[in-house]
Amino acid sequence: MRTHKQPCRLDTGGSSIQRGKPLRFSFDGKSYTGFEGDTLASALLANGKHLVGRSFKYHRPRGILTASSEEPNALVELRKGAFREPNTRATTIELFEGLVAKSQNRFPSLAFDVLSVNQLFSRFMGAGFYYKTFMWPSSFWEPVYEKFIRRAAGLGRAATLPDPDRYEHAHHHCDVLVIGGGAAGLAAALSAGRSGARVILAEETPRLGGSLSRTDIIDGAPADEWVRNTRRALEALPETQIKTRFCVFGYYDNNIFAAIERVGDHLAATPKHLPRQRLHTIRARKVIFATGALERPVVFDNNDIPGVMLSSAVRCYVDRFAVAPGKSVAIATNNDDAYHTAFALLDAGINIPVLADARLAPSALSERARQLGIRVQHAMLPQCAHGSHRVTALSLQRTDGAFAERVRCDCIGVSGGYSPNVSLISQRGERPRWREDILAFVPETNKTEDIGCAGACHGVFDLNACLQDGFDMGERTAKELGFDVDTQTAPSAPSQEAGAIHPLWRCPGNGKAFVDFQNDVTADDIHLANREGYSSVEHLKRYTTLGMATDQGRTSNVNGLAILALAQGKSIPEVGTTRYRPPAVPVAIGAFAGHERGKNFQPVRRTAMHACHEKFGAVFVEAGQWMRPRYYPELGENMEAAIWREAKLVRENVGVCDVSTLGKIELFGEDAAEFLNRLYINGWSKLPVGKARYGLMLREDGAVFDDGTTSRLGNNHFLMTTTTANAAAVLAHMEKYAQTVWRDLDVHFCSATEQWCGVSVAGPLARETLKAVFKGAVDLSNEALPFMGVREFVWNGTTARIFRISFSGELAYEVNVPWGYGEAMWERIMDAGRAFNIIPYGTEALGVLRIEKGHVAGSELDGRTTATDMGLGSMLSSKKQFIGLPLSRREGMTSPKRPSLVGVKPVKPKQRLRGGAHFVTDIAKKGKIESLGWISSVADSPAVGCWIGLGYIQGGHTRIGEKVTAWYPMKNEMIEVEICDPVFVDPKGERLHG
Amino acid sequence: MHRIKCPFCGERDESEYIYQGDASVSHPPFDASIGDFYRYVYVRDNPKGWHREWWHHVGGCRMWVQVARNTLTHEIYATAPAGGVLDFPEDA
Numbered sequence A: 001m002r003t004h005k006q007p008c009r010l011d012t013g014g015s016s017i018q019r020g021k022p023l024r025f026s027f028d029g030k031s032y033t034g035f036e037g038d039t040l041a042s043a044l045l046a047n048g049k050h051l052v053g054r055s056f057k058y059h060r061p062r063g064i065l066t067a068s069s070e071e072p073n074a075l076v077e078l079r080k081g082a083f084r085e086p087n088t089r090a091t092t093i094e095l096f097e098g099l100v101a102k103s104q105n106r107f108p109s110l111a112f113d114v115l116s117v118n119q120l121f122s123r124f125m126g127a128g129f130y131y132k133t134f135m136w137p138s139s140f141w142e143p144v145y146e147k148f149i150r151r152a153a154g155l156g157r158a159a160t161l162p163d164p165d166r167y168e169h170a171h172h173h174c175d176v177l178v179i180g181g182g183a184a185g186l187a188a189a190l191s192a193g194r195s196g197a198r199v200i201l202a203e204e205t206p207r208l209g210g211s212l213s214r215t216d217i218i219d220g221a222p223a224d225e226w227v228r229n230t231r232r233a234l235e236a237l238p239e240t241q242i243k244t245r246f247c248v249f250g251y252y253d254n255n256i257f258a259a260i261e262r263v264g265d266h267l268a269a270t271p272k273h274l275p276r277q278r279l280h281t282i283r284a285r286k287v288i289f290a291t292g293a294l295e296r297p298v299v300f301d302n303n304d305i306p307g308v309m310l311s312s313a314v315r316c317y318v319d320r321f322a323v324a325p326g327k328s329v330a331i332a333t334n335n336d337d338a339y340h341t342a343f344a345l346l347d348a349g350i351n352i353p354v355l356a357d358a359r360l361a362p363s364a365l366s367e368r369a370r371q372l373g374i375r376v377q378h379a380m381l382p383q384c385a386h387g388s389h390r391v392t393a394l395s396l397q398r399t400d401g402a403f404a405e406r407v408r409c410d411c412i413g414v415s416g417g418y419s420p421n422v423s424l425i426s427q428r429g430e431r432p433r434w435r436e437d438i439l440a441f442v443p444e445t446n447k448t449e450d451i452g453c454a455g456a457c458h459g460v461f462d463l464n465a466c467l468q469d470g471f472d473m474g475e476r477t478a479k480e481l482g483f484d485v486d487t488q489t490a491p492s493a494p495s496q497e498a499g500a501i502h503p504l505w506r507c508p509g510n511g512k513a514f515v516d517f518q519n520d521v522t523a524d525d526i527h528l529a530n531r532e533g534y535s536s537v538e539h540l541k542r543y544t545t546l547g548m549a550t551d552q553g554r555t556s557n558v559n560g561l562a563i564l565a566l567a568q569g570k571s572i573p574e575v576g577t578t579r580y581r582p583p584a585v586p587v588a589i590g591a592f593a594g595h596e597r598g599k600n601f602q603p604v605r606r607t608a609m610h611a612c613h614e615k616f617g618a619v620f621v622e623a624g625q626w627m628r629p630r631y632y633p634e635l636g637e638n639m640e641a642a643i644w645r646e647a648k649l650v651r652e653n654v655g656v657c658d659v660s661t662l663g664k665i666e667l668f669g670e671d672a673a674e675f676l677n678r679l680y681i682n683g684w685s686k687l688p689v690g691k692a693r694y695g696l697m698l699r700e701d702g703a704v705f706d707d708g709t710t711s712r713l714g715n716n717h718f719l720m721t722t723t724t725a726n727a728a729a730v731l732a733h734m735e736k737y738a739q740t741v742w743r744d745l746d747v748h749f750c751s752a753t754e755q756w757c758g759v760s761v762a763g764p765l766a767r768e769t770l771k772a773v774f775k776g777a778v779d780l781s782n783e784a785l786p787f788m789g790v791r792e793f794v795w796n797g798t799t800a801r802i803f804r805i806s807f808s809g810e811l812a813y814e815v816n817v818p819w820g821y822g823e824a825m826w827e828r829i830m831d832a833g834r835a836f837n838i839i840p841y842g843t844e845a846l847g848v849l850r851i852e853k854g855h856v857a858g859s860e861l862d863g864r865t866t867a868t869d870m871g872l873g874s875m876l877s878s879k880k881q882f883i884g885l886p887l888s889r890r891e892g893m894t895s896p897k898r899p900s901l902v903g904v905k906p907v908k909p910k911q912r913l914r915g916g917a918h919f920v921t922d923i924a925k926k927g928k929i930e931s932l933g934w935i936s937s938v939a940d941s942p943a944v945g946c947w948i949g950l951g952y953i954q955g956g957h958t959r960i961g962e963k964v965t966a967w968y969p970m971k972n973e974m975i976e977v978e979i980c981d982p983v984f985v986d987p988k989g990e991r992l993h994g
Numbered sequence B: 001m002h003r004i005k006c007p008f009c010g011e012r013d014e015s016e017y018i019y020q021g022d023a024s025v026s027h028p029p030f031d032a033s034i035g036d037f038y039r040y041v042y043v044r045d046n047p048k049g050w051h052r053e054w055w056h057h058v059g060g061c062r063m064w065v066q067v068a069r070n071t072l073t074h075e076i077y078a079t080a081p082a083g084g085v086l087d088f089p090e091d092a
């Protein structure tokens, strides 16, 4: 394998990398080599690449700032084609063979970017730039401003193809969730786990150990060895799970957490049997946050030039990845931690031209550094970084702003102190508390019993103290949950004397000193916003966009608050904090969707006869979750022709239609009839056994809710049917009244939709067909089974029910058999019907037939209409009271001006009607179009010979014979139509009674 | 996400339930005024603190369950069957 030399890789060391396993990758089309265990960031640095992106607003060159998921700068487009993912952090991407990444936000190339002229005009692009510039004229918004903003401000480009990856969801229940696998988290998991509690230890990165460094000693051994031993000890505990590449990003009520597990992201391709990512939902009885602390950058002029890096990141790249971030690394700090970076650099033989310490007095560590030959300068601040695409020098100043010296360097390690990582904890709304001694916000956890914090995430920075803190917290938490805890001693490390931290919020200067790197917010922007009156921290955030990028300002928030506080002469806690929101890190939308996408978005319900429909070549339509046959095209037939043929042949011969999806509810009890009386607008007490009746029910507000036939199968036994769409809603509605309002009624009911399947057999030959099917098992004569008659009978050893009801207006029967017999019934009907030229018909023809007959359906029951609007006012019983009656009497519900149901047909018979068209008059006169009503359903009617429709119009049937205009603005069609009776076919009902 | 103790099924996840609104309003008798029905259908308090609610156990036994929930803290104090006595904390 041809590998490239890695010019900045150190010859020895690097606990995370495997030198025996080189990996090739490409960045912006150029190939490089790294090692297994590298991140994309460490591999780029090993190849001397600091410049990895352009900034959001000014398109300034940007380099790698961190070694962790807080990275604001090094955002790249990862992978290609449909797999392309924008805004991935180079610092968290694990290198794999063949990795392809591209820089973002540059045009045409990273080194030469046209839009970087933005920074020449930067006085026009300060805080509130978008608000000010794009205010006026408002008509410019869409055509001009939005396009410019999208072009100029877009970070990465999302793939435009469907996401080809797979995602899974998983759920966990645990006693103790420990978030963070550093020293404190490991100690907490150990003591909690040993008690027998069910523990999940969640670590975002692939490895445990957090910020432990190569030189740390725990229990007398190198820290890495202690981590290995602890891992082994935890793995031996049966109830403890260690989860790596497992980032907890959301904290919700009742101690519920969401985490994303990167299962395949570190691999060149996710194996077929694995998802790319898993979204985990964790319900934890108690949680211990051990999320560590984040180092703050130092705010000085040109602090964003590639090569300026957090001191902890410099140390991490040297220690873990054996990468020299520079040949000559200057250090600027206000605290002790950066000294450990200096020692690591020294160890690796990297030159340190200066260590500028903002503190006035030496500390124990600075003395040690001096003894090691490091040039330590106290009371010294960075003034300005020099260079364009890479740092070339650093100017230093004294605390009074006087220039001190200029040192040559190609990397600057900066440390502005540490902020506990409170982003996850504060999602629950707890405001953190300011601690002046460590210059940091720490979480306020004593208010909530179920939360514990350990280690640096609540301001404990010393390693020995972290271990003790974590161990105690794990033990205490397990004890509180009732687990027995053996007395054990905590792991220990040599204690170190810690020097104090010195405030260093804005080093004096006049240039661009960046606070929020991802959103390009400078210290000046914060001052400007404050001068313009955006003094509240929430306003500042929105006006300057500080902290509003994908990193939610984790490296910038405290510096920004401090600069605002200084500008206002207030203390930092007086200025306050902003709140973090889930997700704490960007999560792919596909992970939230999981398997529930495409066909798996919701369950698919198929009727018992589905296979029969497929055999007949049915084209299906989704009706809620149900798959229903829409029409059955014959060879070469289009949809319109098939529907027309089906509707015609039903009226000529006989047709069969699957109506299994209608809701079916069986009711029992002494008071079942009374219950129905209250549900429906019409009466049920006098319905004889063996008869069905059409019923209409209202909502409590008086509008029509649902309709269907209900049959009396026994004195105290009814079978109700509902529309397909409302089956679940009607059942819930009934349960509410039976359980909570009329608890004294003796009525019980349950859904039988999936127990009984049903077909409708309709047409003049329906009786002959069914006679041939049932062969005397049931008497189908008009006398024995008249219109609206119902019979239960035994057919082929099973119970069958037959209902003489008709939606089409033809002689029709509905037959129900137990679900499992559906296919057999369908086939027997088709066999017997062959002699009568039977055809199957779908929902479209069913719709045509019911419109021809003037029957209302879903489009007419639109939630706004009343029974009277539908022409069914005569069904309103005056002898009883029922749901919706009181409010149906309101003035607006009974107004004569309400549109009511009519039929409609075009004056010119060839013209097509459109559902949704509005009836309008006098267009020419007024110039203003006034709606008289609308067309709700239309059909190309074989029986009438032209398009027909149902609709609602003011004046209703009094307009029959009138001609009005139907306007369909979607296609700008206006046609003349005639209002007519809604019953187009067999108005006297002779066919269905035949 | 809540866990709600169904009086019939035991503790179950919130996802098994559908929230069905204020349980402190009751259906007026049919001879009540239009005004009474108007208030029953449309008028609700928006309390900060303890609230009597209906949760319908649709993914379980399909019973309507009374729930004492704190709208501020999301704490659920007690549940009861329809028609049963629902306990609230003393300070409610």
Ligand SMILES: [Zn+2]
Pocket: B006, B007, B008, B009, B010, B057, B060, B061, B062, B063
């Ligand atoms: Zn239940």
